[in-house]
Amino acid sequence: MTTTVLEVKNLLTQYHTGDGVISAVNEVSFSIPKGQTVCLVGESGCGKSAVAMSIMGLIDPGAGAVKNGEIFFNRVDLLNIKKHELRQLRGNDISMIFQEPMTSLNPVLTVGSQIMEPIMEHEIISKKEAKRRALELIKLVGIGRSEEIFDSFPHQLSGGMLQRIMIAIALSCSPELLIADEPTTALDVTIQAQILDLLRSLKEQREMSMLLITHDLGVVAEVADYVIVMYAGKVIEEGPVVELFENPKHPYTQGLLKAKPVIGQRQEELYTIPGQVPNLATLKPSCFFSERCEHCMSICKEETPSIQTFDNEQQVACWLYKEVSIV
Amino acid sequence: MENSAIIIKKIKKPTKTSLWGQVIRRLLKMKMPLLGLAFLLFIFMFSFIGPFFSPYINLGVNPTNINQPPSLEHWLGTDKLGRDVLTRLMLAGRISLLVGLGAMIMSVTIGGLLGIISGFYRGIVDQIFMRIADVLMTLPGLPLLFIMAAILSEWKVPTEYRIYIVMLMLSIVGWPGLARLVRSQILSLSERQFMQATEALGLRDVRKLFKHLLPNIIPLLIVSGTLSVGGAILSESTLSFFGLGVVPPDASWGNMITSANSLIDFQKRPWLWIPPGLAIFFTVISINLLGDGLRDAIDPNMKRR
């Protein structure tokens, strides 16, 4: 029996926009077992980043808030702990890396001092010891010349290098959970391959759990153990990676997989999902994908389907399968 | 046929999501700028319509009734020549506001035009205009105005033309800043992809300038134009206070405050200088509030997609 590191239950995160209140994360539940990589996939605006921000408690209070639900990290309720306790957890037990490594580092501080910062913040060790650890971390993320890099400034390094530094900072206190929000989207393919390889091997070495947020199904297939597909703030399908890719059940997941051009599998015409993502402010109770779905039935436009589990651990929120099970 | 005509009409009707519609809707949600706008409307009515309701509008000097404190007949008292201060305040408002607006229109026209040309064509034209602007900006504004005004006094320009010349002087001091602002905006717009797109489409310069660049700097012109009205009113007041701008018998708020120059008037007859002082103060503050509000309403960073 594996232990659960993170458990999210019925999370509801709402933002205020000019159009009204939108539920960026709408009753989302999932859990991350120890040592596993869970991927949140979806298109822009589906709420995948908002999930990460909710877990980290980083939602700008002026823009929105977690309205309902529970988030447990090793049975600690993250939504109901004191600010300083949360700060203690962040960076120490939960770390996060972002899409843009160029803007996530302070341009006037050396890379080395920025790696040492969280170590010295969370642990009582000498500066010398912290530096030794920092140099070790730089080596760990696959950069040679660690002394030289330690003393350089962010603008002297390339995007791929900086993302490695960000990973080094995230790993500095040996977190149990690493949240990576589109960590390779801003990078070139050959660099992306390096970073994904690094994340994979780090996870294995350290038995770290990872929540990887991405829009790229290729990346998901490479690193995930378990996949959660989001659409318009809702989880519409989830399951172990092999099952989900081999037998996608939700029409949206099927569509996404068919719509992506794949090397070596050229077709004359790509499958397309018609239309576009709905405006979150004007959603009515319905399957939020119904307007773009080719299997849309009358019930899809009236009621929101709940998530339903199949024998192979796959879970789907779609009326197509409810009908089957009722019959 | 009729049907299609109706449909076209429906489509042609500007939607409420048009950019200016958005600006106005946003502006209507702001309290302070609306307060400023309301006061400005009031001061315009006060100055331009107000005098018609005054029984003293055609009465000039009245030596029998000088330096009266406020009373039921003269709400703000009378001055040392026996003129009704309230009526004079209204008439002065006309001149001060006209000078402010006129100077603004002139400097926006000159500054906008030169800024656009400099930013768009660059090269030698840009160099010439910008060096002139630099020179004007390095000269201290107030002494420059004083010298120009002194020369005008020397040439004995008739008083009825003085107001126009004051406008011109203020715009000479005002345009360089605006031209630089517009130029830098044009330069940054030129780097934007949609300007590259006009190049790829092979559009004429005229269309690039008037269809693409101009609409994008109009918000800037409106905001800085609005704010510059306040500055012009202040400068006019300063000039007039020193007797170099609008000169008596024409009244402006600036030359009305001149009475505070005399110690007796300052101490004993506050009705002579407090009303014009307050008029300047509130008008300029209202203009600034409105200008700031406009800027916030237009600011693309606040615009949601």
Added chain:
Amino acid sequence: MKGQTPLIEVKNLKKYFGESDRFFKRNASIVKAVDNVSFSINRGETFGLVGESGSGKSTIGKSILRLQSITDGEVLFDGKNLHQMSKKELRDLRPKIQFIFQDPYSSLNPRLRVGDAIGEALLDHELCEKHVVEEKVKEVMEICGLSKDQMNRYPHEFSGGQRQRIGIARAIILQPDFIVADEPVSALDVSIQAQIINLFSKLQRQKNITFLFISHDLSVVEHLCSHIGVLYLGTMMELGSRDQLYSKPLHPYTKALISAVPIPNPTLKRERIILKGDIPNPSKPPSGCKFHTRCPYAIDSCKIEVPEFKEVEKGHFVACHLV
């Protein structure tokens, strides 16, 4: 009809940045963004340019349409040298050569209604009568999958995919012979990306337009392009037809690039080539073969000698000492 006459010929194109820097001349470093690139595109063909950041692919795209000056070389459109034309000749040619931008958000003027944005070039070039412009705008909007009653809206009311359709409509309304599309789908979500890719396929089939398609995404390029060139640090590494390049890539960089693309199939076990190190700084490119610092097969001569760009089979060129 796919003829074999080249519509576009690029010969020894060079574009260096930083040389005319008057103020910082002392430590000005020349960046050879495009270094001696040659290729040609036949009429009706879609040529793909792939490469990572700093490869110079966008610079080539803009130079070909003379949206940017060049340092040296020639760009021939239908035999005419684009970079030696007068301003007037160039303007008259503009409708025939069009550009589609990467960023659908910034390539549209926020203060211009989309109908006007699509139709304005027709008016400006006096390509048709004023009263038929609206008809034509509606027609191309329909072709590009936009509803014609959206023509009086402003760009901010459209989503990214729709804006890219507007950009495409604006280009094809002029009935161009040649379109350069610079990463037209890379800013879009997967489901929208597929829609736009299909729109491109439709235009290829119906309009006999020649395309230069610039992308960093090898799977998109494979889908749309019949011929492909692979760039690295401003130099063409390999060039060939789609089948030549994807079935038997010869250059180690092409191989690595293809194998680095993640494939959405978790059970597929591929042998992956993970390149070491970073893309070098374009202002200090490595000597010899520019790829030797990351090449797993590099030999000594790679560091010294620049490999010749040679034809190994008909239409398949590669610059590598090992081939």
